[in-house]
Amino acid sequence: MAGLLETLVVPRASAFPSASSAAGAGSSSVRFSEFRGLKIQPTRSSAKLRSNLKFARRGGSIVCEAQEAVQGVTDSNWQTLVLDADLPVLVEFWAPWCGPCRMIHPVIDKLAKEYSGKLKCYKVNTDESPSIATQYGIRSIPTVIIFKNGEKKDAVIGAVPESTLTTCIEKFL
Numbered sequence: 001m002a003g004l005l006e007t008l009v010v011p012r013a014s015a016f017p018s019a020s021s022a023a024g025a026g027s028s029s030v031r032f033s034e035f036r037g038l039k040i041q042p043t044r045s046s047a048k049l050r051s052n053l054k055f056a057r058r059g060g061s062i063v064c065e066a067q068e069a070v071q072g073v074t075d076s077n078w079q080t081l082v083l084d085a086d087l088p089v090l091v092e093f094w095a096p097w098c099g100p101c102r103m104i105h106p107v108i109d110k111l112a113k114e115y116s117g118k119l120k121c122y123k124v125n126t127d128e129s130p131s132i133a134t135q136y137g138i139r140s141i142p143t144v145i146i147f148k149n150g151e152k153k154d155a156v157i158g159a160v161p162e163s164t165l166t167t168c169i170e171k172f173l
Contacts, residue, residue: 070112073122075129081122083150088172090121090165093133093143100159101142107162108144111169118173148172 073081073091082089092108094101112121126133126141136145136152146154146168154168 070108070121070123073124073129073132075131078124078129078132081120082147085120085147085150088119088153088169089147090119090169091145091147092121092123093126093136093138093141093145094123095125095127095141097127098141103159104142104144107165110162111165115169115173119169144168146172 070092071081082091090108090111092101092104094105108121108123111119115121124132126138140157142157142159144156144160144165145152153172156164156168
């Protein structure tokens with residue numbers, strides 16, 4: 001079973017003798033500009049710790065952008081992306097610490113690709129946007145809600161099979 005990468009320690013480029021010579025004389029940094037699959041996503045606490053450093057030393061998480069098929073929604077873009085959408089919208093309410101949420105992420109990503117052009121799929125991190133979760137009475141995560149014309153139409157609670165979500169989606173297409 002695959003594990004979740006929580007911390008990644010990368011030694012300084014100067015620790016690699018060939019790295020400094022490849023980057024140029026006197027330089028101690030290595031750039032991997034051709035690879036854009038990973039990004040450092042700061043947590044709330046690490047954003048406060050930032051000073052002149054490009055990345056905080058503690059509190060950030062590394063996220064694979066290649067696996068992020070579904071966009072995150074926040075308080076600031078909720079109205080535009082979900083309520084004013086011209087297509088039906090599937091919204092997954094989740095949190096990073098939630099095990100069942102991690103189980104349903106690949107299913108939601110697959111459905112987002114499968115229903116591209118017919119359905120918009122978004123995720124709401126309930127830790128970062130608690131007001132949205134409160135507004136819709138989210139008491140358990142993961143919860144998936146289908147919206148159509150700005151109205152909540154259906155909700156599915158828990159890490160359910162793909163067939164359950166497909167049946168729910170098909171009712172509103």
